[in-house]
Amino acid sequence: MFTVYYANQLENQKDLLVNIIRNDPNPNPFEQETILVQSTGMAQWLQMQLSSDLGVAAHFQFPYPTTFLWQQYRLLFPELPKENSFDLHSMLWRLMRLIPQYLDNQCFAPLKHYLNGADQLKLYQLCTKIADLFDQYLVYRPEWLIEWEKGNLNTVKDIILNKPSFKKKEENDIFAIIEWQSFLWVKLIDEIKSETSEILFNTSHRAYLQQRYFDKLDNLSAEEKLKLPKRIFIFGISSLPNSYFLLLHKLSQYCHIHLFFTNPSQYYWGNNQEAKLIEKLALKQQLSSSDLADLYQHQGNKLLSAWGKQGKEFLNLLLEADIQSVDFYTDYPNSHLLLNQIKSAILNFEQKSQFSLDKSDKSIQIHSCHSKMREIEVLHNQLLNLFEADPDLSPKDIIVMSPDIDSYAPYIEAVFSRYTKRDEYNRNDSRFIPFSLSDQKISYIDPIIKSFFTLLSLKENRFIAEDILDLLNVKAIQNKYLITNEQYMTLRQWIRNAGIRSGLNMQSFDWLNYNSWQNGLDRLLLGSSLKEEHNSWQNTLAFNESYGLSAEIAGKLAKFIDDLTAWFTFIQKAQTADNWQRKLTEIIALFYQEDEENLDIILTLNNAVENIIQHISNVNFTEEIEIGVIQQLMEAELNEQRSNLNFLSGKVNFCTLLPMRAIPFKVVCLLGMNEGEFPRQQNPNPFDLMQYAPIIGDRARRDDDRYLFLEALLSAQSIFYVSYLGQSLTDNNAKLPSLLVSQLMDYINQNLIENHIQPINHPMTVFSQKYYQADYISYDQEWLEIKQKYHQSKPFLTAIHQQQTLSEIDMTDLIHYIQDPLKYFFHHQLGVKFENYDESIDETEIFSLSHLERYQLLDEIVNLHSDEVDHFFKNETLKGKLPINAFGVMAELELKKAVSMLQEVLKNYQIEQNNIIEIEAEIDIISDKVKLVGNIEGLFGQDFIQWRVGKLRDKDLIHCWIYYLVMIVSDIPFSTFKFYYLEDSEVKSITFTPISKANAALLLDIYIQDYLASFHTLKWAITKHICRYIQDYTAETSPAYYCQTATELIQSPYLDRVFAQTADLNWEAIHQRTFNWFAPMIQHFIEEEE
Structure with a gap:
């Protein structure tokens, strides 16, 4: 007997199921009750409900339909293997063996052109697609395969040609696809036949197996009848392939099958057509307006028309079958809520309704956000508001679904983990919402799995330092190599400073790679016993930081790299399946320390290795396999094991929007309902013949998603919440939601008596x-x-009240203040520093020196004797600090040339002793005397000489100017005052024209007064591009506007912070101070070429 229970609410179906089990218990207590489901989530929910209603729910099994039906086949055909010879994995590896054998066959020309001598990975990817397609044919088009086996290629061709949607120009292409697919399928059949008996083949082949099963059911022995289940429940399934339904219908002659179908409408809607299909029909048949109006009159509910195709097809399949039916439709409570008004309109198949919307009605919510992060932040706030409004609402009553939960997971963790049960003061934090994340790919959430994928991809890896350090940062790997967190940070610093960037050894590339791991490790290990100043040993320069007791840490890193090198060497060649199983098992044990925390993950890795090798061995595939194929096999195997243990754990459930997971919740939230992203796009397989001849029952991703949206709406008991990216993050322009969201809003607004619904723009x-x-x-x-x-x-520029008065000023502090008064104020008065510490490690080889690298090298070379320069460059090469190959030679020549010109100018001074003059100059200010103290370096006899191996900066000019003024005020005798610098490979210098002692003292007085005032309030001036600022200003220009415009060219985090804190700036005062400080300097400044 086959009974279908139609109901509009899943809870009612569950009650029916419970009553059947309670009132008609299984007479055999040792026989399991079988409930077919299509998702793990539905199985978990149903098991919890049965436990609650029955008191205990033991001896239930919840198989998927495919698994259950294969079990039934094996009950009557015990000779069948546990794994079908025509399962996806078996066909895949048989195709891997078959396709290369027949590539020269004429009909295989498209495949040969696609592969084009490519590596094994591309062949594997092609075989995966074909195997999946053949698997779909076995389920949805088994009759095609039987025709191919008979040699009837034209049968399938005729079916496609007779379809109204067929395009004549596609005929040759379609027949070419039929030719190679039929040929390949026959060869696949021949191979399987050669390895199995005829009986086993006929029972393995699903196209034959179903008919053999039907025949067997018609001739069951008494013993075989006892093997069949007494009854079967089918719950929460909204669609089944025709072949599956036919088999279950046949099985119902011997056992009672109870199918619970969630029917959105209590009236027949099987001939309901979507509006756009009606329009196409009217256009094609040239219907009159009255006929078109009549079609629209019978259209029924628009939401069912737009979203219900999948359910409609299955409903028609049920209604056409000879089965009993039980209706159990109930009205929705709280009919004043907009959500339930919509559900009632669907239930009653209303074409036109009259909805009311109260201002307090929040049952339908549509939220527009700028980013995924904002979606989660808004959701968190909205949930808190719901909890506040409804004390009976709990986290377990809420489900949040997204088409791609992996992309939202980091934001969910960041926002919902922000709050804990108790805050920092040990107070209850009402903003804490317990949550659980399900359906994530295991590689996204477990660092061991992620690192294992990295190990598998090493063949194509350039051994980039950051990638290798990411591996070493995995706790299980650190523990295996006895590396502590502190030692890891030390190693990271060493790797950066030792110049390690990429490449396993020095011969990894087409040049001697001194940025390789080999050279870097040799330096670290040599550094344990030698210092850099001891010169190189066997073309290796010691690394000072690893000297002495640090040798143990370097040894641990060397062991890790040695193991990686051995693995890297192994995967360069293809290996047999047995070799891969042995080596992969060894690698897992080699790199990962097993402990209580990761025991399950290590077991998962080993099981995945065993599973993929078992699939290969089952079909006796003995050819060698490349690492790229093994990598994709492992990724597919492991990522199938999504995390679903946390689903329905009493918290807010975050999970993927999956078919047949329409479990009732008080609050149902959908994230990521964006245009073009939902319904999800499905890239059609170009050689899938089913797309040219679709039939009722075929699966389509977009139809699935439409029905998913409908199921989500119907499963929401109180609130249906939708969010999408409706505003651009860059320009704030509006973005459209998913078509389904637009259809929902249009439907609501068309049926509302007054008011209207629109998205909330956050x-x-x-x-x-x-x-x-x-x-x-x-x-x-x-x-x-x-x-x-x-x-x-208080305002940001409020004066700081300090009682402190200074009688002595350090000249260095004064110079730093004049060079950058904003930076000085933040550092010394506010204790704030905005320093940019870049700890990243470069990954590319050096082709040219950066400005900083060039300056650092020149700064060292300029102080060397001529006979030391070549030795210096050799050491820098061994350190990996110079560009590679000819680029390094050119860089060395350019540096030598540049520094030789500067050395020529300085040759008379570099051999003399640099005198350091101690300064104690008393400067008169308004009411007191202030002593300026410090040291002046750069006096060579009567000549003041300083230099820089780079361009002249504003700070260099200021530095020299203050020195110049102090030396004049302090009566320090000098005949020459020069500052040399390099610009465009030329030596230039600056000096200043004479200034009187009185004027010098007056200028220092201005600087010192502003310096002292800066202890109380911000006193600043323009200190970048000073020459241009002073020289370009004209009297006709507004000082305030000129000054404010000039700051736009200045890049300073301190200036940015000032602008962020206040707009109340006295631009005229800043402009005047700039001229007070620097106009005299520019007036006396002279630039010369040497």
Whole structure:
């Protein structure tokens, strides 16, 4: 007997199931009750509900239909293997063996052209596609395969040609596809036949197996009848392939099958047509307006028309079958809610409704955000608001689904983990929401799996330092090599400083790679016993930082790299399946320390290795396999094992939007409902013949997603929440939601008596001013506290009250202040530093020197004797600091040339002793005397000489100017005052024209007064591009505008922070101070070429 239970609510179906089990218990307590489901989530929910209603739910099994049907086949045909000879894995590896054998066959020309002598990985990817396609044919088009085996190629061709959608120009292409697919299928059949008996073949081949099963059911012995299940329940399944349904229908002659079907409407809607199909029909048949109006009159509910194709086809399949039916439709409670009004309109198949929308009705919510992060932040705030409004609502009543949960996982973790049960003051934090994440790819959430994939990809890896350090940063690997976190940080610093960038050995590339791991490790190990100043040993220069007791750490790194090298060497060649199993098992044990925390993951890795090798061995595939294929096999095997243990764990459930997971929740939330992303796009397989001859029951991703959206809407009991990226993050332009969301809003607004529904456009940031208004919801109280403190706080430029007076000023401090008063103020008065520490490691070889690298090298060379320069460059090469090959030679010549010109100018000074003059100059200020103290370096007899191996900077000019003024005020005798520098490979110098002692003292007085004032308030001036600023200013220009415009050219984090804090700046005063400070300097400044 076959009974279908139609109901519009899943809870009612569950109640029916419970009553059947309670009132008609299985007479055999040792026989399992079988409930077919199509998702693990549905199985978990149903098991929990049965336990709650029955008190205990033991001896239930929840197989998928495919697994269950194969089990039934094996009950009556015990000779069948546990794994089908025509399963996906078996066909894949048989195709891997067959296709290369027949590539020269004429019909295989398209495949040969595609492969084009490519490596094994491309062949594997092609075989995966073909095997998957043949598997689909076995389920949805078994009659095609039987015709091919009979040699009837034209049968399939005729079916396609007779389709109305067929295009004549495609005929030759389609027949070419039929030719090579039929040929390949026959060869696949021949191979399987040669390895199995006729009986086993006929029972393995699903196209024959179903008919043999039907025949067997018609001739069952008494013993065989006892093997069949007494009853079967099918729950939460909205679609089945025709072949599966036919088999279950046949089986119902011997056992009672109970199928529970969630039917959105209590009225027949099997002939319901989508609006666009009606329009196409009207256009094609040239219908009159009255006929078209009549079609629209019978269209029924628009949402069912637009979204219900998948369910409609299965409903028609059920209605056409000779089966019993039971209807159990119930009205939805709380009919005043918009959500339930929509569900009732669907239930009653209403074409036109009259919805009411109360202002307090939040049952349908559509939220528009700028980014995925904002979607999650908005969701968190909205959930807190729901909890506050409904004390009976709990986290377990909420499900949040997304088409791609992996892309949202980091943001979910960041936002929902932000709050804990108790805050830093041990107080209850009401913003804590317990949550669980399901359906993530295991490689996304486990570092061991992710690192294992990295190991598998090493063949194509350039051994980039950051990639190798990422491996070493995995706890299980660190523990295996006895490396602590502190030692890891030390090794990271060593690797950076030792010049290791990429390449396993020095011969990895077409040049001697001194940035390789080999050279770097040799330097680290040599450094344990030698210092760099001891010169190179066997063309290796010691690394000072690893000297002495640090040798143990270097040894651990060397062992790790040695193991990686051995693995890298092994994977260069293809290996047999047995060799891969042995080596992969060894690698897992070699690199990962097994402990209680990772025991399950290590076991998962070993099981995955065993599974993929077993699939290969089952078909006796003995050819060697490349590492690229093994990598993709492992990734496919491991990523199938998505994390679903946390589903329905009593927390807010975050999971993937999957078919047949329409479990009832009070609140159903959908994320990522963006145009072009949902319904999800499916790239059609160009050689899938089913797309040219579709039939009822075929699966289509976009139809699945439409029905998913409908199921999600129907499963929401109180609130249906949708969010999408509706505003551009770059220009704030509006972006459209998914077509399904637009259809929902249009449908609602067309049926509302008054008011209308529209998306809520949320601000781009969580601290937006809009969140302080009543129309927006935010529980981020920290931002409110900051805003309140902001209103209570003093202006940024408020004077700092200090009683301290200085009688002595360090000249270095004064110079630093004049060079960058903003930076000095932040450092010394506020204790704030905006320093950019780049700890990243470059991964590419050096082709040219950066400005900083060039300056550092020149700065060292300029102080060397001529006979030391070649030795210096040799050592820099061994350190990996010079460009590669000819680029290094050119760089060395250019550096030597540049520095030789500067050395020529300085040759008389570099041999003399540099005198350091101690300064104690008393400067008169308004009411006191201030002593300026410090040292002046660069006096060679009567000549003041300093130099720089780079361009002249504003700070260099200021530095020299202050020295010049101090030397004059201090009566230090000098005949020459010059500062030499290199610009465009030329030596230039600056000096200053004479200035009187009184004027010099007056200028120092200005600087010192502003310096002292800066201890109380910010006193700053333009200190970048000074010459241009002073010289380009004209009297006709507004000083304030000129000054403000000039700051736009200045890149300074300190200036940016000032602008972020206040707009209340006295630009005229800044402009005047700039001229007070630097106009005299520019007036006396002279630039000369040497």
